[in-house]
Amino acid sequence: MTKFLKKLPKPTLSLLLLLTAWQLSAEGVLFFRGVSFPTPGETFLRLLELLLGKGLAGHSLYVHLFSSLRRWAAGFAVAALSGVGYGLAAGRIRALELATSEIPQLLLLVPGLAWVPVAILLFGIGETATLFMIAVSAFAPIAVSVFSGARNIDVRLLRAAEMMGAGEGAIFLRVFLPSTLPSILSGLRVGLGTSWRVLVAAEMVVGSGTGLGYSLIQARWTLDYASSFSCIAVICGIGFFFERILLRRLEKRTIDRWAPVAEKE
Template sequence: MPYFLQLCLRRLIPILAVLAVWSLIAWGVHAFRGVDFPTARQTGERLWALLNSAPLAGSTLWLHIQESLQRWLAGFSIAAVSGVSFGLLAGGVPWFATITTGIPQVLLMIPGLAWIPVAILLFGIGEPATVFMIAVASFAPIAISVAHGIRGVDVYLIRAAQMMGAGHWTLFFQVLLPAALPSIISGLRIGLGTGWRVLVAAEMVVGTGTGLGYSIIQARWSLDYPAAFACIGVICAIGLVAERLVLYPLEQKTTARWTATLERS
């Protein structure tokens, strides 16, 4: 069998399996509960209408996507800067690691939705509360991964650099940071996915009238379940694009390049 055909089959079979299971669930819910469960065709038709500017919760789907992406980027940017900075300090400065031991681990144990009352008390209902929830939920995995990456640098690399006369800044920027880069990217990848999940949930509770999460909850109240399923599909698509087409290849290239560098050295 030609390679191209094999590749197409590997891509199509999971999609066909999902559609088959979806159809069975829709049939079963309708048969045993008497409830109209949106089929894949109904969802696709509703998604097509939404992509062609049909109204959804008072706005277009494109506006909801734009607003969600802006909140996601804002919250994740805050988490990335603070998480990487914290991880670099915790991994490279012993006294800082001592006084902050356990903080990221504690934050990691708190579900994203548990921050809702804190966000409302601090910022009220609106945009800042949503951004806060994304940032605080994404911070912990980034900080932990970066700190572990710095601490995990081969001690022989550090000693070799010191024997060659490397100062603190040279050691940090030319040895520690490049060696920890795969862990940093891995932490950012996890934090990005965490922030995306929290964003959708936050928009359902503390949103300002736009966003994919807000659209889902409004579609539920209006019984427009095909629209809700269409929004879920858009959420999955955006998450997969960010994960598989951006961060995952970057992580793979970084890991391969650093491994090759170590092998040459």
Template sequence: MIRRFFTTVLPFLLFLLLWQTVALLVEAIREVPFPNPWQTFVKLGRLIAGEPLADALLYRHIGDSMYRWLAGFGSATVIGLLYGLTAGVCRRLELATGQIVHLLQLIPGLAWIPIALLIFGLGEPATIFIIAMAAFPPVAITVLAGVKHLDGTYLRAARMLGAGKRSLFFQVLLPGALPATISGLRLGLGNSWRVLLAAEMVVGTGTGLGYSIVESRWNLDYTGAFACLTIIALIGILIEYGLFRPLERTTLKHYHLEGGPLK
């Protein structure tokens, strides 16, 4: 109980204390309003109750942002998994395309904005493209690394036992690459979530959490902007602890790889 307090509740309380301190210092030194935790949570409550933000309800902004993120991140995950698993067993494909994927990894996600605008113009497709390009490289690279570092003894043993290509894929390659795959998904999640919000600020989507932050700034509604930032953080925490960690525990346990980091 005490350990859980120090690892969960105490960091949250320290963060709120730091936030309140920064708000007081900014207001005292610069004499400009800086939303504190209480003001932000009150504003968040009003938004949840139905107060409009940037000409739309909060639920519309959240839903549109989640749709764009799922479309971009989902596409990047599928393509990255297929590429990583295929290139991991096909040396020629890795030699032909590996450097290109690593080059894409070096390109900041926001650098894709002008390219997306040239190809798709303003709107949803450009945002989804930016998200996918930011999430694809870490997923592809980590899955490829997971397959390459798989102990060849398992593959040879499976072949000696008569395993076909389908069995090798689902019972050897995929389970062996799972720890690296989940790590890649986490990296892709972080990249895509950050790029989503920035893209919504620039690409002109008309709705979304990133768009709401920009509109709140222009309307001098800084409390609304901080409420959006709070929602963004809560969604990220929910995805990490409600999706990725249970997924990791379940998959590692199912494939008898309980020695993973989240035992």
């Protein structure tokens, strides 16, 4: 049995364990509480129906998916630009670091849902409140990672560039930015996962009629738990693809290409 499990790819083994635990939980809930709990098979069939066009909270699954991806892209873009920009600037400008370096650390301690009352007071219920929650939650991990990478650059590289007559622009583009790139991608990967989780939570609380989070909570109110579980499966699949497959691979290649030899070892 052990030899068989070792031959299985890790994602396949993890998925099998998850589905087994899910099936056992569904049977346990039905047996002990008498409550129907969607099984993996029932969820898959409902997801197939939704993919084939069955309505969900007044729209198709594709409308909800597109709305969530659009909000996610907009909010994450704001967080990425501001987080990377701040991290690079604070890493190069000592006065900015001294004045503001604790702010991202403090924001990092605030759970995403804690921004709900702030978002509602500032923007009311709707799209802008959702984008605000995404951006402010994802900004902190990106800024902290980029700033850390910028502050830990090998000063010998910077001095060598200066001794060779490189100007500020050349040092930034040829030394500073490439050396910080692994930290930038690491921060973006963490921020991406954070922003996706906050997006779904924000759509559940301050949503405006579309989105995976909105459809999930609406399916719950109508006791359509199979559809709720289908939305959760879609949320997990998209988050896993972007965070674990796309950005993690890009991060690994970047570290292999740009990280100093000592850091790789």
